[in-house]
Amino acid sequence: MPRSSVAPTALPPSAAPGTTLIELDGVGRRYEIGGGEVVALADVSLRIAAEDFVVVLGPSGSGKTTLLNMIGALDSPTDGRVVVAGQDITGASRKELFAFRRHGVSFVFQTFNLFPALTAAENVEFGADVAGREDPRAVAREMLGRVGLGDRTTHFPHELSGGEQQRVAIARALASGNPILLADEPTGELDFRTGVQILELLHAQAHTGRAVLVVSHNREIARVADRVIELSSGRVVADGPPEGGQVEISELRW
């Protein structure tokens, strides 16, 4: 299996629009369970460029999370190849995968997963810290300002609302300065108004040279995407601009 080293500096924090950041070639993921086999992903081939705001749609169990985990190097494909920013991470070592996660991708989770013992600012700082950025505290301040929480820096997660916590989580992901932002159901736990705010925030990040992938099973959300990838039973069944054309976030209803 070919091995490529993923040097921390290999990935630009942002790239020119149109540069391919993510490349999947015939990617498949199978799980062996007690003799049987579950196909979570089958023969997925994709290219995603910088400044793309992509929504991954599909019913429950269709393989959305699995796809995101492949790109985020939390999981390895059983078939095919995953190349991120020109680097093949398919056969990368454990160490290389860790390095890739520090410098290539950043996650936003449905359940936020903030560190409860750290304040908002420190949680954001964590993102900058692990990516090895200079002056993490300044970065954290800036990012918190960017998500509109400049005045909540010393608050602990339990002192923030769900939407605010998710904004901190986004700020944490942004603080890493990594070119790819992956969000798995980031609005799943939030009400409509808050969900819209979060979506706006994520959308805005695509315009800073990043590729942003948002997983959702909500078609309404998909309407604001540049591109919608639809999965069903682990296969890509549609890939293109949203049905009925892209709309502004303010037009969303759900």
Next chain:
Amino acid sequence: MRWTLRDARRRWVQVLSIALLLALGVGMYAALGSMSAWRKDSADQSFSALRMHDLRVSLADGSFARAGALRAALHRMPERDAVTVAEERLVVPAQVDASARGRTIIVPGRIVGAPVDARVDTLFVRGGRALRAGDAARPVAELEYSFARHYGLPASGTIRLTGGRTLRYVGQVQAPEYFVVTAPGADFGAEASFAVAFVPLRAAQVLTGHAGRVNELVLRTRPGTDLAALRRDLTRNLRAALPATGFAFTEASQEPARRLIEKDAEGDQQLMNIFAFLLLGAATFAAFNLISRTIEAQRREIGVGMALGVEPRALARRPLLLGAQIALLGVLLGLPVGIAGNAALGSVMETFFPLPVLTTSLRPATFAQGAALGLVLPLAATALPVWRAVRVTPIEAIRVGARAAKSSGLAWVLRGVRLPGGSLGNLPIRNVLRTPRRTLTTLLGIAAVVTIVIALAGLLDSFEATLDASRREALAGAPDRLTVDLAAPLPAGSRAVAAIAGAPSVGATQTSLRLPSTLRAGEDRVNAFVEVIESDGRLWHPTLTAGTLPATRSGLVISSRAARDLNVGVGDRVDVVHPVPTGPDSSQLVSTTLPVSGINASPFRFVAYANRAAAGSLHVAGLVSRISVVPAAGRSPEDVKHALLRLPVVTGVQGASATTDAVDQRMGQFTDVLLITVTVALLMALLIAFNSTAINADERARENATMFAYGVPTGRVTRASMIEALITGMLGTALGIAAGYGVLRWVIDTTMPTTMPDIGTLTSIGAGTYALAILTGTVIVTLAPLLTLRRLRRTDIPATLRVVE
């Protein structure tokens, strides 16, 4: 709720290791708690196995009766039928010389002449062979086992008696009266200075020059015999048969060996009980903590169940079952642990109290006591958190896990305050502060183990420090110093004293008089050896911690322990009750009041000194019973022993630290038991550390997975866990050291005075003990997260980060 196989297996490891922790506590409790009962049972069975007499009649010193005369007294007696066996004996004091291989061993002792086929006080052969019918008239002997063992003498050999006669011994034996050897003037280690040779009666009569004579009668009676009535009848008959002879009765329960075994067993048990309670306490406490933490971690599941409308009772079932599993398994495993503990402690018993019959089996009643605690506490540890979990509203319970913690505990303390090391570097201390209850539970578990390590190992240190202090005091200035004890007080100017001072192997000498006394102040009394010494002894003089030993006025210097027990200080007066010689073989008790002029540095209560000025009031002016000597230049202590022990007036020549050595030996059993106990405590520490870490890893799983998702390497995640463990460990260790010191003080102040009333144990904790405490409480705890490294590496990050846990 995931209940995968791996989960169940991991839980079993946890169940098993907490159960093992409990088992160590319960099992050791049963073993340690049984020791005095073992000793009493073993002694009782040994006494009856060797058919110990129920009553002993001894003629006054130096009096003898014609063989058969004592037994004849039984015949004209109404209570005759009560006596099942009666045998006559001849017991004669003798100097025994067992010197061998260049080592001089000459001690006072006695020859006991009894029938070869004795049916009372039979002999238990430990080495060599038993006396046979064919030996009845031959001068062969059995040597008393404790003496032989003390000096490591061969199973058979020769000894020499007073007057140079040699006596061959064919074996080593134990006899009921000598299970514990007591000798006048020697409170500890009497077996080192008292030898008994058992010889066939007829041979003994010839050997001692008392042909056809006896001086002792031993009886066994039917159960339920009125011994008082028997004594009355015997007294009347003996007075009639031997009008000019004095005699004394000793009932079995009054035999010194028997009394000492009972008394010591009881005193020692108090200390053993403390060890037992400490281990059981620490084990159950730690188990309690670990279980409640495990259950706390399930509170969310319970909340989810409640949200789904499941009955609280149904929800409580599973965690309660877990608690019950641990408790039951703990008690079950406690059984083999108890048996192993029994075996270990049994071998300590065998070393220190060798008895013909030794029963060291697990005692069901003691085990049941420990087991009860081992069952109740884990169940309580489960019930409490379950009760708390079913009381919160379901919404709250669900939120606990999903939306991070409900509160950040004490982390607010550090809200603005930053430690160096970035966000990751700050995480451990924050985590410690965020969940104060969890931190406290872990910390207390660690502290519990450190407490017992400090208390137990500290007790070892304290013993050592006490013995060291005593040895230093005894050997001060003259490490070669020997003490020569005389058979009876002699005038300082006597020829015998001059002969000792003038012996070629002897260098400088210093004389003193040693009076076995009782010190009295008000209602309090204390036994002591008052040694009348020269105030300005050139060779050696006691160190005083207070007051003086005046040159001209009379003065008494007692130990601080005695001062405390007598409630007196410098300037107070005490009564000294002591013997005053009235003839070569007789003395009389008198009471003399002396002022306490100082306190000496000896940790032994019985050490006391009076000056020459006091000798007059004590009626012993000019008398000598002990001579301190140092070997002449070029001569060794062994040369001095060799030369002086042959003198008839000398009963013993010992190194100046002999008393300390004997106390050392007496403490040996505790030292051995302490070592076993500390080992068990260390095992417990390992189990606690392992469990804490496993639980911690469970509790931190989500955070760790988040860090992995962000690419934080496993090493750094582990390091964060280790730092967290280090902080908790250090706090636990500090608390444990403080608590351990408290327990140690308490044991020394309250229990040691009963267990070893003669010793004022100094409180001391050595550097090694602190190191051990830090090792168990901090180092092991800090390293424990490394155990979870493999599990961390295998973390299924997506699965761990998923919504429902």
